[in-house]
Amino acid sequence: MDDPHRAVDRGVPPVIAPGHTFGTVTDKISSIVLARRTPLWWYAGFGFSFMLTGLLLVSLTYLVFKGIGIWGNNIPVGWAFDITNFVWWIGIGHAGTLISAILLLLKQTWRTSINRFAEAMTLFAVASAGIFPLFHTGRPWLAYWLVPYPNTMNVWPQFRSPLIWDVFAVSTYATVSLLFWFVGLIPDLATLRDRSQSRVGRVIYGMLAMGWRGSAHHWYRYETAYLLLAGLATPLVVSVHTVVSFDFAVGIVPGWHTTIFPPYFVAGAIYSGFAMVLTLAIPIRAAYKLEDFITMRHLQNMAKVMLVTGLIVAYGYLTEAFIAWYSADQYEGFVPLNRMFGPYARVYWALLVCNVVVPQALWFKRVRTSVPILFLISLVVNVGMWLERFVIIVLSLHRDYLPSSWGSYSPTFWDWSTFVGTIGLFLTLLFLFLRYLPMISIFEMRTMLPEARVEE
Amino acid sequence: MKTTSRRPAVYGLMAEFEDPTSLIAATHGAYQEGYRVMDAYSPYPIEELHEALGSPQTRLPLIVLIGGLCGCIGGYALQYWVSAIAYPLNIGGKPLHSWPAFIPVTFECTILLAALSCVLGMLALNGLPQPYHPVFNVPRFALASRNRFFLCIESTDPKFELEGTRRFLETLNPREVTTVAD
Numbered sequence: 223m224d225d226p227h228r229a230v231d232r233g234v235p236p237v238i239a240p241g242h243t244f245g246t247v248t249d250k251i252s253s254i255v256l257a258r259r260t261p262l263w264w265y266a267g268f269g270f271s272f273m274l275t276g277l278l279l280v281s282l283t284y285l286v287f288k289g290i291g292i293w294g295n296n297i298p299v300g301w302a303f304d305i306t307n308f309v310w311w312i313g314i315g316h317a318g319t320l321i322s323a324i325l326l327l328l329k330q331t332w333r334t335s336i337n338r339f340a341e342a343m344t345l346f347a348v349a350s351a352g353i354f355p356l357f358h359t360g361r362p363w364l365a366y367w368l369v370p371y372p373n374t375m376n377v378w379p380q381f382r383s384p385l386i387w388d389v390f391a392v393s394t395y396a397t398v399s400l401l402f403w404f405v406g407l408i409p410d411l412a413t414l415r416d417r418s419q420s421r422v423g424r425v426i427y428g429m430l431a432m433g434w435r436g437s438a439h440h441w442y443r444y445e446t447a448y449l450l451l452a453g454l455a456t457p458l459v460v461s462v463h464t465v466v467s468f469d470f471a472v473g474i475v476p477g478w479h480t481t482i483f484p485p486y487f488v489a490g491a492i493y494s495g496f497a498m499v500l501t502l503a504i505p506i507r508a509a510y511k512l513e514d515f516i517t518m519r520h521l522q523n524m525a526k527v528m529l530v531t532g533l534i535v536a537y538g539y540l541t542e543a544f545i546a547w548y549s550a551d552q553y554e555g556f557v558p559l560n561r562m563f564g565p566y567a568r569v570y571w572a573l574l575v576c577n578v579v580v581p582q583a584l585w586f587k588r589v590r591t592s593v594p595i596l597f598l599i600s601l602v603v604n605v606g607m608w609l610e611r612f613v614i615i616v617l618s619l620h621r622d623y624l625p626s627s628w629g630s631y632s633p634t635f636w637d638w639s640t641f642v643g644t645i646g647l648f649l650t651l652l653f654l655f656l657r658y659l660p661m662i663s664i665f666e667m668r669t670m671l672p673e674a675r676v677e678e
Numbered sequence: 679m680k681t682t683s684r685r686p687a688v689y690g691l692m693a694e695f696e697d698p699t700s701l702i703a704a705t706h707g708a709y710q711e712g713y714r715v716m717d718a719y720s721p722y723p724i725e726e727l728h729e730a731l732g733s734p735q736t737r738l739p740l741i742v743l744i745g746g747l748c749g750c751i752g753g754y755a756l757q758y759w760v761s762a763i764a765y766p767l768n769i770g771g772k773p774l775h776s777w778p779a780f781i782p783v784t785f786e787c788t789i790l791l792a793a794l795s796c797v798l799g800m801l802a803l804n805g806l807p808q809p810y811h812p813v814f815n816v817p818r819f820a821l822a823s824r825n826r827f828f829l830c831i832e833s834t835d836p837k838f839e840l841e842g843t844r845r846f847l848e849t850l851n852p853r854e855v856t857t858v859a860d
């Protein structure tokens with residue numbers, strides 16, 4: 223195991239700056255939540271995000287009022303922004319589960335400072351993702367038809383359809399992520415209950431902490447449960463984007479019907495997720511002065527994960543193009559040509575620049591240790607991964623087999639406003655989380671301190 | 679509180695320590711002295727404490743296994759029943775019991791029920807949510823969620839005796855020993 227107390231000797235930046243004790247760690251993190259005065263920039267950020275959430279509400283209201291014709295989707299491009307955004311958001315969520323579950327099983331101690339808010343990011347990303355398929359059904363008030371339940375119509379869902387698999391995968395993922403996040407929060411909620419100065423705070427945090435008192439018997443079962451949940455979440459996170467990729471791979475549309483999709487989607491999900499964690503972590507650590515807890519070690523490690531997953535994704539692009547040629551199928555062979563030189567060629571080349579060319583800068587240590595450049599690269603990767611889903615979905619659909627049924631797609635105002643609106647929803651939830659819940663796991667940070675060591 | 683029960687008005691005696699090493703040493707000491715009904719409180723999980731208290735292994739993994747199996751069998755059975763019995767759709771003469779297509783949902787149901795039984799099982803075994811517990815009557819116990827460590831020998835222990843146990847706890851070098859009202 224990577225001993226957090228010894229890594230510093232090898233010249234690696236520490237996971238917690240030296241000099242902290244149980245008391246200072248607890249006070250620093252809980253004071254962000256318990257402080258009476260909310261920083262001005264919080265109001266500004268929250269206000270702006272909430273405005274965008276308002277735009278989402280307007281877009282969805284108009285959508286329900288008019289129907290999905292207000293979007294640019296039309297046959298042959300039946301899936302466009304909606305599914306692009308859905309896959310993008312779900313993918314972003316994956317980094318949270320990866321950090322909290324897989325890195326826990328691998329005993330990567332650096333995960334501790336970032337797992338809580340990465341898990342929160344997962345929940346908010348899944349919430350934003352869910353909006354798209356729900357409203358794309360056209361009649362969201364009948365969405366419960368997707369669930370198998372005895373009904374007077376005597377019909378049941380088609381379990382051979384990847385779209386039903388998706389319902390199960392995404393709802394399980396949302397539930398398990400919520401459980402994992404909440405279980406991790408219980409001991410910290412107890413800390414907030416014990417430290418809150420206001421009666422309202424004590425009552426609310428007290429109810430949420432459910433009477434947690436840090437008993438050794440409780441901790442023992444708690445740790446067992448946490449480890450088991452991590453073990454369950456690990457195959458789950460891999461399965462979710464696999465099932466999402468089945469939505470495409472099981473179809474026979476050229477460019478979709480390939481076996482590389484599941485691993486390539488999972489790698490892409492982790493890639494975009496880590497990019498989003500960096501995009502969020504860098505401003506948050508600066509705003510709340512958390513450089514002691516989210517150190518350069520975290521940023522560098524995340525940059526390395528991005529580099530590796532980015533290479534896997536690049537390999538996926540290469541394989542896609544190679545197999546299209548090697549299949550000797552004229553429709554499959556047309557797909558990469560259409561991507562490179564067709565009407566959407568600019569999107570494809572932009573995707574390659576964002577996802578393959580720019581991240582190569584991460585090979586250099588000087589880039590990995592520069593916070594502003596990391597922030598910029600993370601933004602570029604976020605854009606790149608969104609373009610990737612757009613390329614996969616729209617570019618495959620707009621020209622499939624028969625040239626007589628080819629078409630094109632361009633987004634309308636409402637496509638953009640719904641997308642931007644979900645970004646607003648995501649940020650609004652994130653701002654509320656930062657203000658009302660501890661964004662770093664306090665009890666896990668305590669275990670990382672030198673004074674937590676038990677002497678024999 | 680409960681006047682009808684024979685429980686004494688004292689829940690136990692609580693000793694406060696400043697660091698994890700002294701808490702573990704004290705717990706070991708109390709166990710060797712013959713105390714069994716006791717609990718240690720710490721602001722973060724300490725593996726050695728569970729051993730020092732001499733408590734048994736948890737049944738949680740078994741609960742999770744049973745939950746997972748229920749999800750697995752239930753999920754598969756649901757799909758089989760829906761697709762082959764309740765609502766059979768003959769599409770090109772393909773088999774109704776198309777098991778490979780049932781794997782993803784079976785997997786998701788397995789994880790869902792295993793995770794739910796894991797969390798609910800953990801809470802149930804821990805007796806949470808618990809609105810009232812006597813240890814919170816000690817004002818300094820609020821620090822158990824910050825930076826202090828506590829050992830509480832409960833009055834239901836056969837060896838418990840207000841004066842004798844207090845004297846014993848004083849020998850363990852605590853910061854202070856408090857009587858916990860029930």
